[in-house]
Amino acid sequence: MRPVQIKRDSAAKELRITWDDGLISVFPIKLLRDECPCAGCKGEVLFGKVYKPAPLSIFQEGMYELVSLTAVGQYAIQAVWKDGHDTGIYSWEYLRALDEAFKNTAPTTP
Ligand SMILES: [Zn+2]
Numbered sequence: 001m002r003p004v005q006i007k008r009d010s011a012a013k014e015l016r017i018t019w020d021d022g023l024i025s026v027f028p029i030k031l032l033r034d035e036c037p038c039a040g041c042k043g044e045v046l047f048g049k050v051y052k053p054a055p056l057s058i059f060q061e062g063m064y065e066l067v068s069l070t071a072v073g074q075y076a077i078q079a080v081w082k083d084g085h086d087t088g089i090y091s092w093e094y095l096r097a098l099d100e101a102f103k104n105t106a107p108t109t110p
Contacts, residue, residue, distance in 0.1 A: 002092050006077065008069065015069075017095060025099040030064045033081060035098055036088035060085075 005018040015032060017025045034057075036042070043054035062082030070078045076091040090098075 001096060002074070003095075006069070008066070015066075019096075023099075025095065027095075027098065027102070029066050031098075031102060032066070032079060032090070033064050033085075033088075036079070036085070037090060037094050038087040040085075040087060 002020055003017045004020050005016075007016045007018075008014075009016060013029045015027045015029060017027070019025070039052065041054055041057070043050050044052040060083040063085065065082035067080045067082050070080070072078050072089055076089050076094075078086065079088050079090065080086040
């Protein structure tokens with residue numbers, strides 16, 4: 001599973017990923033920061049146990065402003081945020097899982 005297109009919509013503050021199976025994921029930029037997968041944000045999990053809990057998140061100026069997205073090899077993208085945070089590496093697997101989790105919790109419209 002890999003993206004065929006990654007498109008950032010600056011006006012809507014969204015990231016759209018078109019996958020090779022045809023699925024289109026739409027991620028609010030804020031969600032990507034809230035769900036930053038790095039150890040500093042999510043804590044460190046070793047052997048299924050939380051080794052280092054994530055610190056309480058405190059709003060930082062610019063934390064929800066995405067500066068850049070860079071490809072990491074063939075398996076992930078790395079996000080750089082305006083507050084200087086750049087350790088979040090979003091693998092394709094993580095983004096797909098995020099897409100599913102996010103859609104599951106979103107309210108359904110009849
Ligand atoms: Zn992080």
